[in-house]
Amino acid sequence: MTQQVEAARRVPLSRDRVLAAAVELADEVGIEALSMRRLAQELGVVPMALYKHVANKEELLNGMVDAIVAEIDPAVRDAGWKRTVRLRVLSARRALLQHRWARRVLESRTNTTPAVLGYMDSFMGMFLAGGFSVNLTHHVMHALGSRMWGFTQELFDDPANENFSDMAPEAQAAMFREMAERYPNILKVATAASHDGGSVVGQGCDDQFEFEFALDLLLDGFERLHEQGWTSEKRADGAPRE
Amino acid sequence: MTQQVEAARRVPLSRDRVLAAAVELADEVGIEALSMRRLAQELGVVPMALYKHVANKEELLNGMVDAIVAEIDPAVRDAGWKRTVRLRVLSARRALLQHRWARRVLESRTNTTPAVLGYMDSFMGMFLAGGFSVNLTHHVMHALGSRMWGFTQELFDDPANENFSDMAPEAQAAMFREMAERYPNILKVATAASHDGGSVVGQGCDDQFEFEFALDLLLDGFERLHEQGWTSEKRADGAPRE
DNA sequence: GACGGTAGGTGTACGCAGTACACTTGTCAA
DNA sequence: TTGACAAGTGTACTGCGTACACCTACCGTC
Numbered sequence: 001m002t003q004q005v006e007a008a009r010r011v012p013l014s015r016d017r018v019l020a021a022a023v024e025l026a027d028e029v030g031i032e033a034l035s036m037r038r039l040a041q042e043l044g045v046v047p048m049a050l051y052k053h054v055a056n057k058e059e060l061l062n063g064m065v066d067a068i069v070a071e072i073d074p075a076v077r078d079a080g081w082k083r084t085v086r087l088r089v090l091s092a093r094r095a096l097l098q099h100r101w102a103r104r105v106l107e108s109r110t111n112t113t114p115a116v117l118g119y120m121d122s123f124m125g126m127f128l129a130g131g132f133s134v135n136l137t138h139h140v141m142h143a144l145g146s147r148m149w150g151f152t153q154e155l156f157d158d159p160a161n162e163n164f165s166d167m168a169p170e171a172q173a174a175m176f177r178e179m180a181e182r183y184p185n186i187l188k189v190a191t192a193a194s195h196d197g198g199s200v201v202g203q204g205c206d207d208q209f210e211f212e213f214a215l216d217l218l219l220d221g222f223e224r225l226h227e228q229g230w231t232s233e234k235r236a237d238g239a240p241r242e
Numbered sequence: 243m244t245q246q247v248e249a250a251r252r253v254p255l256s257r258d259r260v261l262a263a264a265v266e267l268a269d270e271v272g273i274e275a276l277s278m279r280r281l282a283q284e285l286g287v288v289p290m291a292l293y294k295h296v297a298n299k300e301e302l303l304n305g306m307v308d309a310i311v312a313e314i315d316p317a318v319r320d321a322g323w324k325r326t327v328r329l330r331v332l333s334a335r336r337a338l339l340q341h342r343w344a345r346r347v348l349e350s351r352t353n354t355t356p357a358v359l360g361y362m363d364s365f366m367g368m369f370l371a372g373g374f375s376v377n378l379t380h381h382v383m384h385a386l387g388s389r390m391w392g393f394t395q396e397l398f399d400d401p402a403n404e405n406f407s408d409m410a411p412e413a414q415a416a417m418f419r420e421m422a423e424r425y426p427n428i429l430k431v432a433t434a435a436s437h438d439g440g441s442v443v444g445q446g447c448d449d450q451f452e453f454e455f456a457l458d459l460l461l462d463g464f465e466r467l468h469e470q471g472w473t474s475e476k477r478a479d480g481a482p483r484e
Numbered sequence: 485g486a487c488g489g490t491a492g493g494t495g496t497a498c499g500c501a502g503t504a505c506a507c508t509t510g511t512c513a514a
Numbered sequence: 515t516t517g518a519c520a521a522g523t524g525t526a527c528t529g530c531g532t533a534c535a536c537c538t539a540c541c542g543t544c
Contacts (some may be wrong), residue, residue, distance in 0.1 A: 012492075036531060048532075049493050057531065107349070107395060117425050124427035134434040138447070141431065143456035146395030153349060153388030183359050185366035189383065192376040205380070209474070214385035217467075221459040232451070254521075277501060290503075291522050299502065 013045060015053045019063045023099065026064065031101035036060075061105050066115040068102045071095040075122060081130025082219055088126065089215060092119075093150025103151050123148055132222075135231050140222050147218070152211055255287060257295045261305045265341065268306065273343035278302075303347050308357035310344045313337040317364060323372025324461055330368065331457060334361075335392025345393050365390055374464075377473050382464050389460070394453055 011017070021043050026034045036057055040047040054060045073091040075084050096102045109116070120141075127137040141148070167175070179187045193205045253259070263285050268276045278299055282289040296302045315333040317326050338344045351358070362383075369379040383390070409417070421429045435447045 046494055051532070052492055114424075117428060121425040121428045124431055128427060128430070134430055138431045138435045139452060139455050142394065142447070142452035143459055145456070152384065182356070183363040185363045185370060186359060188370070188376055189366055189380045193380045205384070210381060210384035213381050213474070214387070217385055217460065217463040221463050232455070288523050293503070294521055
């Protein structure tokens with residue numbers, strides 16, 4: 001009887017439910033704390049039960065990535081390639097930023113999933129529809145690289161900075177002096193960037209601005225190449241490289 | 243007696259020896275197969291012996307990164323910022339390519355090591371010495387991002403492609419047909435890129451060329467901004483963004 | 485209504501990981 | 515000779531992913 005009640009109360013597992021729970025758990029506790037055991041516990045189930053719905057942990061991670069990719073808005077229509085690409089990337093960025101672990105997982109994936117391929121395919125489609133040659137589209141995709149997903153490798157992830165504000169003032173000062181001596185340029189750049197608030201080193205910068213800055217730099221470059229009919233076939237023409 | 247002989251034969255461990263062995267082992271078996279136990283075994287020592295020379299595995303990985311960073315050539319002198327930066331990045335690329343695991347480990351580091359900070363500092367120094375404003379240098383560093391290390395997120399890491407050539411011909415054809423239907427743009431771009439050899443999907447592209455293409459695109463963009471005295475302070479001037 | 489297949493959940497167990505902690509041993513200065 | 519200290523050892527713990535055998539509730543078929 002109590003068993004029946006329990007069974008009735010328990011919503012049966014499904015692949016989607018497992019994936020959704022995994023995404024939620026990763027959001028909460030971070031990707032490194034996401035284990036099959038922990039996830040099972042969260043679902044009120046024994047670890048091995050998960051394996052009826054996902055083949056293994058790799059496949060779980062793939063599914064999680066797919067779930068995030070599905071959150072990216074489709075391409076807008078009739079807006080010109082540049083604007084279309086820009087909006088799409090920023091949409092991807094929004095999706096990935098809501099799940100801080102997604103970047104890491106996406107990059108660590110060794111087997112590309114259909115959803116990822118689909119995104120890449122439609123991404124290339126935006127350039128082709130904009131009149132880009134297949135050749136230029138190819139190089140452009142490489143040049144964008146992971147920026148297609150809306151993220152950049154963060155520079156100042158944490159230069160021993162996380163607990164900087166927790167440190168005693170004199171310790172802060174000492175660290176500051178040491179930085180000034182050993183990494184004068186970093187200090188110069190970082191303090192200039194944070195004049196308007198934030199901590200002393202890094203984090204003072206507006207990530208969104210930095211991202212858009214780089215994105216637009218690339219898009220402008222693409223535009224220029226496109227307009228002048230650039231092709232990699234010309235590369236044997238002897239421009240000096242080393 | 244035999245103990246003495248053995249003791250004499252055994253070169254004592256040291257942090258450097260541990261790190262060197264770790265780098266070598268990772269080169270051989272890959273980073274995911276590098277465990278403290280395996281490394282200890284390779285050194286003919288019990289696992290816990292390593293902990294007399296590195297605090298823990300994180301610290302071991304940090305040390306390995308530092309070892310690779312030390313392989314990057316110093317900046318050349320008096321060559322102009324653009325050439326200097328270009329050569330430096332390509333040198334970093336060479337170092338990182340010799341250790342395929344290095345990219346992954348570098349990106350996964352959460353505490354920046356002194357060697358990494360040093361590289362970044364000298365990197366900024368190249369722009370500053372070239373007359374770049376502190377402000378522009380800052381944004382330029384962000385725009386470069388991980389390309390500063392000579393790598394890009396690889397696009398076509400392996401679209402189920404690794405064992406493509408091992409597949410039966412008719413299976414290859416079927417896959418080809420499926421790709422054509424579901425990912426027409428990818429197929430178009432990929433086949434165009436590999437017309438001169440390599441497999442059907444990806445891998446046909448010249449990674450070095452792709453990298454330099456993107457790098458030069460960015461450097462040219464930086465140059466243009468530098469010449470026109472660009473500053474992020476101007477960003478409030480109403481250029482439309484969304 | 486009995487019955488056998490099947491999907492979904494369980495329990496136990498294995499090997500591997502990182503590493504805490506208490507120990508021996510080898511070396512050298514006093 | 516001693517005794518401190520650095521280097522290496524042994525044992526053990528916890529947590530991980532997951533193989534494999536098992537149970538059980540539900541289903542359509544007879």
